[in-house]
Amino acid sequence: MSNNIIHFYKKRMIFFTISLTLMLVGVISVFVNGVQLDIQFKGGALLKYAYTGEIDADAAADAASALLNRPVTTQLTTDLTSDENRLIINISGNYGMEAKDQTAFDDALKEKFPEASLTLAESSMVEPFFGQKFLTNGITAIALSAVLVMVYVWIRFSRIGGLSAGVMALVALLHDILVVFFTCVLFQIPIGDSFVAVTLSIIGYSVNDTIVIYDRIRENTKLHPNVSIETITDLSISQSITRSVNTNVAVLISVGLIYVLAFYNSIDSIQSFALPMAIGAISGCYSTICIAGPLWVMWNKRKEEVAIQ
Amino acid sequence: MKSKKPVFFIVLFIALLMAYTAIFGVSLTIGSTKIKIPGAPDIRFGIDIRGGVDAAFQPVGLDRIPTSKELEAARSIIETRLDQQNILDRDVTIDKDNGYIIVRFPWKAEETDFNPADAMAELGETALLTFCDENGNVLLEGSHVSNSSPEFDSSRNQYVVSLTFDEKGTQLFSKATKDLTGKLINIYMDKTLIQSARVTEHIPSGKAEISGMGSYEQAKAVSDKINSGALPFSMITKNHSTISPTLGSGALEVMINAGIIAFFIICALLIIYYRVPGFVASIALLIQVSGQLLALSVPQMTLTLTGIAGVILSIGMGVDANVIISERISEEIKAGKTVRSAISSGFKDAFSSVFDGNITVLIVGIILMMFGSGSLLSFAYSLLTGIFFNFVAGVAASRLMIRSLSDYSALRKPFLYTCFSRRRTL
Numbered sequence: 001m002s003n004n005i006i007h008f009y010k011k012r013m014i015f016f017t018i019s020l021t022l023m024l025v026g027v028i029s030v031f032v033n034g035v036q037l038d039i040q041f042k043g044g045a046l047l048k049y050a051y052t053g054e055i056d057a058d059a060a061a062d063a064a065s066a067l068l069n070r071p072v073t074t075q076l077t078t079d080l081t082s083d084e085n086r087l088i089i090n091i092s093g094n095y096g097m098e099a100k101d102q103t104a105f106d107d108a109l110k111e112k113f114p115e116a117s118l119t120l121a122e123s124s125m126v127e128p129f130f131g132q133k134f135l136t137n138g139i140t141a142i143a144l145s146a147v148l149v150m151v152y153v154w155i156r157f158s159r160i161g162g163l164s165a166g167v168m169a170l171v172a173l174l175h176d177i178l179v180v181f182f183t184c185v186l187f188q189i190p191i192g193d194s195f196v197a198v199t200l201s202i203i204g205y206s207v208n209d210t211i212v213i214y215d216r217i218r219e220n221t222k223l224h225p226n227v228s229i230e231t232i233t234d235l236s237i238s239q240s241i242t243r244s245v246n247t248n249v250a251v252l253i254s255v256g257l258i259y260v261l262a263f264y265n266s267i268d269s270i271q272s273f274a275l276p277m278a279i280g281a282i283s284g285c286y287s288t289i290c291i292a293g294p295l296w297v298m299w300n301k302r303k304e305e306v307a308i309q
Numbered sequence: 310m311k312s313k314k315p316v317f318f319i320v321l322f323i324a325l326l327m328a329y330t331a332i333f334g335v336s337l338t339i340g341s342t343k344i345k346i347p348g349a350p351d352i353r354f355g356i357d358i359r360g361g362v363d364a365a366f367q368p369v370g371l372d373r374i375p376t377s378k379e380l381e382a383a384r385s386i387i388e389t390r391l392d393q394q395n396i397l398d399r400d401v402t403i404d405k406d407n408g409y410i411i412v413r414f415p416w417k418a419e420e421t422d423f424n425p426a427d428a429m430a431e432l433g434e435t436a437l438l439t440f441c442d443e444n445g446n447v448l449l450e451g452s453h454v455s456n457s458s459p460e461f462d463s464s465r466n467q468y469v470v471s472l473t474f475d476e477k478g479t480q481l482f483s484k485a486t487k488d489l490t491g492k493l494i495n496i497y498m499d500k501t502l503i504q505s506a507r508v509t510e511h512i513p514s515g516k517a518e519i520s521g522m523g524s525y526e527q528a529k530a531v532s533d534k535i536n537s538g539a540l541p542f543s544m545i546t547k548n549h550s551t552i553s554p555t556l557g558s559g560a561l562e563v564m565i566n567a568g569i570i571a572f573f574i575i576c577a578l579l580i581i582y583y584r585v586p587g588f589v590a591s592i593a594l595l596i597q598v599s600g601q602l603l604a605l606s607v608p609q610m611t612l613t614l615t616g617i618a619g620v621i622l623s624i625g626m627g628v629d630a631n632v633i634i635s636e637r638i639s640e641e642i643k644a645g646k647t648v649r650s651a652i653s654s655g656f657k658d659a660f661s662s663v664f665d666g667n668i669t670v671l672i673v674g675i676i677l678m679m680f681g682s683g684s685l686l687s688f689a690y691s692l693l694t695g696i697f698f699n700f701v702a703g704v705a706a707s708r709l710m711i712r713s714l715s716d717y718s719a720l721r722k723p724f725l726y727t728c729f730s731r732r733r734t735l
């Protein structure tokens with residue numbers, strides 16, 4: 001047999017261990033960091049001000065808390081490129097604030113810190129009703145996409161055992177969704193709209209990777225009817241591996257550039273989607289090759305054994 | 310076989326034309342009609358990119374969901390006030406099921422003293438609708454109008470606004486029309502004049518018509534505004550977000566720079582790695598990117614950050630289609646086929662996986678159209694247009710170009726179609 005083929009199936013236990021370890025790290029980080037929902041999803045109030053000079057974060061928090069009658073935490077950040085200072089005011093509670101109250105608060109805060117020349121950079125007020133609606137819609141969209149994609153693969157690849165192909169594509173998808181989720185948890189990126197967009201993008205990429213390999217398996221099964229399913233799969237993955245790597249390199253270049261530029265300009269909104277997208281793209285490629293492929297072989301070998309008995 | 314040599318240049322010309330239009334936009338004058346095709350500078354960006362205000366208004370002290378007529382009236386108040394503040398580039402929609410009015414408008418960079426929270430608070434206040442004489446004396450208030458609706462008057466063959474007054478309103482209106490026959494009655498919302506009407510006769514019945522409406526839309530707009538005077542509630546917003554324009558423009562700049570650099574790096578890699586198919590793929594990519602930009606700028610769809618995620622996904626899929634095809638062609642040549650038959654079987658074999666990959670993205674896109682709200686809709690739109698251009702550019706245009714180029718004997722050398730990838734067989 002040609003040594004051209006990379007033996008993914010034989011090494012499957014290594015891959016499974018890697019993935020399980022990653023999942024374990026993810027679960028631990030959920031317990032350590034907790035899941036941070038964006039206020040878009042949980043409701044709440046957040047204000048960001050640009051300021052000049054010095055400002056005492058605790059004094060600002062106390063002032064804000066006294067003005068609003070709600071517990072407040074504050075945080076100071078500095079923009080890497082423009083050196084602009086920002087005061088982030090996180091107001092507790094899962095409800096927003098009336099625009100009129102915000103104006104009053106704005107005026108009072110500026111009066112309290114006249115030297116800081118505070119200007120509003122960003123504000124976000126979300127009522128729990130809206131948060132819940134967006135959250136349910138987001139989860140529904142992700143779940144429904146994953147399931148329908150599985151059904152599509154099942155139907156299209158009925159020649160190579162439909163159901164097993166569909167289920168393994170779904171396993172790869174779940175793997176990637178979890179990786180994106182754990183990335184957000186680990187880097188403390190709040191789960192919001194962009195999480196949904198990233199997850200759906202990754203579903204698209206991941207299932208595309210899976211389809212390319214299934215397509216090869218289907219073709220090779222026709223070409224070599226008497227070769228074992230294990231070899232066919234290894235062959236198919238090997239044949240399409242440069243394609244998988246090249247495509248993902250292209251995606252990583254674009255997303256990576258976006259991340260780097262967003263990082264240097266401290267634009268949180270872009271960073272928070274570029275990072276999980278980059279990691280998700282790697283995961284999408286890996287899960288197909290190292291997880292879905294070998295699992296699919298295991299499933300079908302098992303079926304053959306049962307049939308023989 | 311007929312030579313397909315010129316095809317490549319036709320496709321290339323179309324690609325360059327699309328790219329030019331997408332980047333700069335084009336204005337054409339054909340005869341007396343001017344056609345403007347908007348390009349990237351005219352793309353409507355969502356407020357998360359360019360900065361702006363996004364607020365959901367809800368009624369105060371109402372223990373039921375407002376009727377759609379009340380919501381229409383409330384919307385007209387908000388629209389009139391936005392006009393007053395000269396905010397014309399805006400988006401006001403009604404969420405009928407939940408009784409919300411959603412307002413989005415940009416926060417322009419030159420407005421340094423703009424206070425978005427103030428602006429929002431003003432939008433929701435109860436409107437004071439007054440009917441005044443020419444000297445500004447108030448004749449009656451909008452709360453005395455029990456109904457106002459747009460109607461078609463077939464005898465005069467024009468649209469009119471029909472008004473019905475309540476009991477007190479009927480008396481006041483009767484007196485007013487008696488005193489002011491032949492003179493004007495002006496209708497104000499807050500301090501804005503929304504309509505003037507000349508009194509033609511004394512009207513004691515409590516039913517009146519304002520004639521001279523140019524269209525149904527005009528009649529409806531006036532009638533909604535008059536209805537707002539009788540609105541039993543004011544609106545507040547507790548659900549709103551604002552992004553300052555400086556923050557927004559930074560986001561846009563990052564995306565543009567990253568996009569341009571990534572485009573050139575990817576094209577360079579494709580050409581180095583895949584040679585002729587890589588060169589063709591770069592042109593196909595240009596068509597895809599330009600096409601997606603035009604799909605946003607021509608119908609003036611709003612592009613948000615998540616929409617850009619959708620564009621990245623689509624371009625990734627477009628690169629993938631070309632990579633799959635190029636790898637296949639290279640494999641076929643290494644298997645000993647001629648360039649021409651390698652090209653045709655390369656496309657044939659690659660098509661099914663490109664097709665399936667795009668259909669799954671289509672599924673995701675359709676689901677998003679159904680369940681997505683706000684910025685996720687922009688994502689879905691980018692995905693759906695992306696799939697279209699994947700087939701047009703990634704498959705159809707690439708095929709035409711490669712076939713055409715392989716007609717040149719200088720470009721029919723197998724090494725120009727083989728890449729560095731190893732051919733793996735049993």
